[in-house]
Amino acid sequence: MNVTVAQMKANLSEILRKAAAGEEVLVTKHGKPFVQVGPHKPVAGSLPRIGAFKCQIKMADDFDELGPEWDEYIK
Numbered sequence: 001m002n003v004t005v006a007q008m009k010a011n012l013s014e015i016l017r018k019a020a021a022g023e024e025v026l027v028t029k030h031g032k033p034f035v036q037v038g039p040h041k042p043v044a045g046s047l048p049r050i051g052a053f054k055c056q057i058k059m060a061d062d063f064d065e066l067g068p069e070w071d072e073y074i075k
Contacts, residue, residue: 002026005034 001015001023008015008027015037019025025037066074 002028005029 001018003011003015003025005027015025019037020039022039026033027035027037
C-alpha cells in the first residue's frame with residue numbers, strides 16, 4: 001500500500017491498523033519513498049535480558065578467596 005504524507009496524516013489510525021495486521025505501507029513525499037511502516041517483527045533467537053542465564057552460571061563457594069600465590073601483591 002502506498003500513501004502520501006498528507007494521506008498518512010488524515011488516516012493515521014486506519015493505516016496503522018493495516019500495518020499492525022501485516023500490510024507494508026510505503027509513505028511517499030513529493031513522489032519519492034519517505035518511510036516504510038509495517039508490523040513489528042521480533043528478532044529471531046534473541047534472549048530476554050533479565051533472567052536469561054538464570055541457573056546457568058555456577059560460582060564456587062571460595063571464589064573471593066585468594067590463593068598463596070597472591071600474598072606478595074596484597075601486602
